[in-house]
Amino acid sequence: MPLIPIGLGWLIGIWAILTFALSSTLLLIALIVPIAGIILWRDAPRARLAWFALLAALLGGWRAVAAQPVFDANSLVTYNDLGVVTVTGVVDDYPDRRDTFVNLRVRVETLSLPDSDPIPVAGVALVRADGLAGYRYGDRLEVTGQLQSPPEFSTFNYRDYLASRGIHSIIDRPRIDLIARDQGSSILAGLYELKDRAHETIAAILPEPQAALLTGILLGDESSIPQSVKDDFRVTGTSHIIAISGNIVMKSDPHCS
Secondary structure, X not given: OOHHHHHHHHHHHHHHHHHHOOOHHHHHHHOHHHHHHHXXXXXXHHHHHHHHHHHHHHHXXXXXXXXXXXXXXXXXXXXXXXXXXXXXXXXXXXXXEOOOEEEEEEEEEEEEOOOOOOEEEEEEEEEEEEOOOOOOOOOEEEEEEEEEOOOOOOOOOHHHHHHOOOOOEEEEOOEEEEEEOOOOOHHHHHHHHXXXXXXXXXXXXXXXXXXXXXXXXXXXXXXXXXXXXXXXXXXXXXXXXXXXXXXXXXXXXXXXX
16 A cells, blocks of 8 residues: 555654754755655656655654754753753643652743842743642742753663753742743633543542542543552553553653652
């Protein structure tokens, strides 16, 4: 089928870019070759398919290059591991609540070092806050703490795990001041409020751990499922049932336990 060589070409292009680090400019220039081949060999089905596969490889490589993050002086990650900073930003995702803390995905807008004025920056920080704090999506926060690069563990690369989600900085147990509420999308805020109500309804109807399990399956929030239940699902090879959201909890991940 035509989709198979085209799909393989796309994957090979991504692999080649990640392996050999070619530039996007070179790839755009190289696109002329398969496009010309498709035109010249339009009456030869097999040759035309080969040119389409080559075109898919170049497009896949260009997409891989475009997806790579570019950091500069205005990037939050540039200020990792420099000590205590103060950042302001908005919580742009549903808070990930755990037993004793909550993980907040904060889209940072400004940053200031000690004794310096705030400067505009761009980036996302994972902020680990007190679990009793009632922070929610759309809150604008002022966060003061150690801005750090995510660690790498022997059994789990936490840095790559967060990087795949667009997060390259963490702030653990900072001082947080709430500046304003409802600074995000009203549509997302409404959906998250509906999710909270569904969570409360399930908790009122079912006992534990059944309520936590149903919450994980229906709402994609497995944070309240007891570790013993997670272990049982892991042993039986059915962990995917409670990992619909794709947010699989790793024991070696200190921010997700």
